[in-house]
Amino acid sequence: MHVLGSNFRLIVPEVPAGNAHQGAWLAEFLEGLGTTSVSLIAASDFCVPALDLVLRGADQISQLVLVPDGEADEPGREGALGTAAGPSSIPLLIVRRGVDVIDALPTITRFLSGNLSV
Numbered sequence: 004m005h006v007l008g009s010n011f012r013l014i015v016p017e018v019p020a021g022n023a024h025q026g027a028w029l030a031e032f033l034e035g036l037g038t039t040s041v042s043l044i045a046a047s048d049f050c051v052p053a054l055d056l057v058l059r060g061a062d063q064i065s066q067l068v069l070v071p072d073g074e075a076d077e078p079g080r081e082g083a084l085g086t087a088a089g090p091s092s093i094p095l096l097i098v099r100r101g102v103d104v105i106d107a108l109p110t111i112t113r114f115l116s117g118n119l120s121v
Contacts, residue, residue: 006108011042011115018049026052026059033063042066042115057093068096068111 007013016032018025029052033041043064045053050069057067096114098107 007044007111007115010112025049026056029053029056038063040065042068044068044070044111046070047072064093066094066096066115068098068114070098 004013004015014036016029018028025048039062041063043053043057043066045067047070050071053067054069057064094114096111098111
């Protein structure tokens with residue numbers, strides 16, 4: 004977070020424990036902030052709610068980075084998601100847990116900077 008925080012503005016919310024509707028909570032949180040273009044990084048159990056939120060057409064999210072549990076041979080995969088709400092697409096990067104932070108950070112930083120050629 005220190006490396007990303009030196010290049011990007013970070014907001015790290017504390018999701019209420021036991022909240023079964025994390026996607027709805029996140030949507031309300033972003034709306035409450037009044038954000039218009041957010042790069043969202045979601046890890047572990049928060050990946051599915053974040054992905055669901057994006058697919059339902061959350062206007063505030065401009066990029067999505069998912070860090071699910073698991074292992075992989077390479078630091079990330081990129082692509083785009085089409086939303087249910089319209090013709091827009093949202094850039095997506097999937098980074099696997101188990102990849103060393105030193106190896107993953109350059110990929111995440113390039114992705115968030117708009118250089119999608121990973």
